[in-house]
Amino acid sequence: xxxxILVVDDDPKITALLRRALTFxxxxxxxxxxxxEGLKLAWSNPPDLVILDLMxxxxxxxxxxxxxxAESNLPILMLTARDEVNDRxxxxxxxxxxxxxxxxxxxxxxxxxxALLRRGKGGNPENxxxxxxxxxxxxxxxRFADLRLDTGTREACRGGRVIQxxxxxxxxxxxxxxxxxxxxxxxxxxxxxxxxxxSGESNVLEVYVGILRxxxxxxxxxxxxHTVRGAGYVLxx
Numbered sequence: 001x002x003x004x005i006l007v008v009d010d011d012p013k014i015t016a017l018l019r020r021a022l023t024f025x026x027x028x029x030x031x032x033x034x035x036x037e038g039l040k041l042a043w044s045n046p047p048d049l050v051i052l053d054l055m056x057x058x059x060x061x062x063x064x065x066x067x068x069x070a071e072s073n074l075p076i077l078m079l080t081a082r083d084e085v086n087d088r089x090x091x092x093x094x095x096x097x098x099x100x101x102x103x104x105x106x107x108x109x110x111x112x113x114x115a116l117l118r119r120g121k122g123g124n125p126e127n128x129x130x131x132x133x134x135x136x137x138x139x140x141x142x143r144f145a146d147l148r149l150d151t152g153t154r155e156a157c158r159g160g161r162v163i164q165x166x167x168x169x170x171x172x173x174x175x176x177x178x179x180x181x182x183x184x185x186x187x188x189x190x191x192x193x194x195x196x197x198x199s200g201e202s203n204v205l206e207v208y209v210g211i212l213r214x215x216x217x218x219x220x221x222x223x224x225x226h227t228v229r230g231a232g233y234v235l236x237x
Contacts, residue, residue: 002026002027006030006032006038007031008034008035008061009053012033014102018031019031021110034059036058038050049116053078054091076095077099077112077116078096079101080102089211097204145224146159163216165215169215172193172208184233185231186205190205193205
């Protein structure tokens with residue numbers, strides 16, 4: 001069998017559909033019908049990837065995601081019936097790697113599963129999920145325009161305003177500050193920040209850039225992260 005995928009969803013139609021489809025694709029599939037059962041399965045028999053519903057009884061997907069992410073870096077694809085930006089942002093902030101809105105096309109879900117699994121394996125005790133660990137880096141202070149980022153304290157400031165960043169937002173901003181005024185392609189950013197190739201099936205990068213822009217421009221500051229149509233993004237005045 002291929003990779004092991006844990007499906008956590010309280011809708012029996014969804015779990016039955018995903019079990020059949022994923023098994024047909026060669027994956028080993030585990031199914032849990034609520035958040036608590038999903039956590040127990042994840043700890044007792046760690047999967048290679050989790051497909052996690054947002055709205056569930058007993059323990060919702062957001063809390064399950066937080067608890068899983070606190071202990072491991074295994075890829076998490078969150079399913080949600082909500083199409084609101086805030087819901088997507090909360091899911092990503094909780095630690096989800098990607099999200100998919102219900103109802104979804106099965107082909108798209110399978111494509112996102114393949115993309116997340118392309119992170120590769122070869123874990124170690126400090127990295128139980130099998131994802132590639134990032135090397136330790138020395139503390140650096142980046143400055144660009146009125147923006148300042150200290151990689152040691154992980155503190156970001158714009159002018160005199162402190163900006164709170166999640167782990168992924170910090171990594172994304174650090175990447176831009178490492179390469180000011182250079183156009184960074186979507187493929188490069190996805191590989192460096194999420195650890196897998198960008199193949200067009202996910203807009204998780206666009207969501208994170210939007211979140212980062214909101215935080216950097218919250219007090220009416222000028223935009224620093226610009227879209228280069230057809231290419232990627234660039235940090236410039």
